[in-house]
Amino acid sequence: MKAKNFAERVLKVNHAGEHGAVNIYAAQILVARWTAPTIVPTLQAFKAHEESHRTIFWDELQRRGTSRCRSYWLCGLGGFALGSITALFGLQAIAATTAAVERVVLGHLKHQIHLLECQDDAAVAAIAKIVADEEQHLEQSVMHLAPGQFWPKVLTPVVAASTQTVIWLGIRL
Incomplete structure (x- = not known):
């Protein structure tokens, strides 16, 4: 089923993005065990948060009777590739990747809240x-x-631009 409105498109993209984030952290955890073992517990906590976020968005999509975003599996695959590759280069690359993704995501989330205020409380x-x-x-x-x-x-400009592009495409698919 297609998204009926902007709020549903946003929720679908956010759900797919959280799936991508889960996979970034899964891959980073896997590789960081050899390249940056001190960050693994932090990455595990981040992954648990992202799994919870993915569930929040999935529950809201199900409540609305809306399917997941067409980019869901692509986000997962891209996230795993990004996490694997960047984790090969150690702690600085892992931290730079997370910081770049989170800066972009936070900007989008705050913008989404602003756009949806008084339109869709859920x-x-x-x-x-x-x-x-x-x-x-x-x-x-x-x-x-x-x-x-x-x-x-x-990594910061490349990862930030890639994240922006994935969000832009997801909203339009």
């Missing part, structure tokens, strides 16, 4: 439930970044 409530966790992920990731490092300089 969608706003679902989105608002996850903002604090996403802010925490960003803050903790930034704490791991060391000034002047190579990977953050390279």
Whole structure:
């Protein structure tokens, strides 16, 4: 079933994005056991949050009788690839990837809340439930970044642009 309105499209894309995030962390956990073992417990906590977020959006989609986004599996596959590749380069690359994704996601979530206020209270409530966790992920990731490092300089613009593109495409599919 197609999304009936903007709120449903947003919820579908957010659900797919959370699936992508779960897979980023799953891949990073797998690879970081060898490249950056000290961050694995943090990544496991982040993954648990993202699984919870995915459930929040799925429950709201089911309540509305709406199917998941067409980009759901693509987000999962892309997330796993991104997580695997970046984790190969260690802690700085993992932290830079998470920070870049979370900055973009937080901007979109806050914009979505603003656009949907007074239009769809249930969608706003679902989105608002996850903002604090996403802010925490960003803050903790930034704490791991060391000034002047190579990977953050390279990965931040690439990952941010890729995340923006995936969200833009997801809304339009």
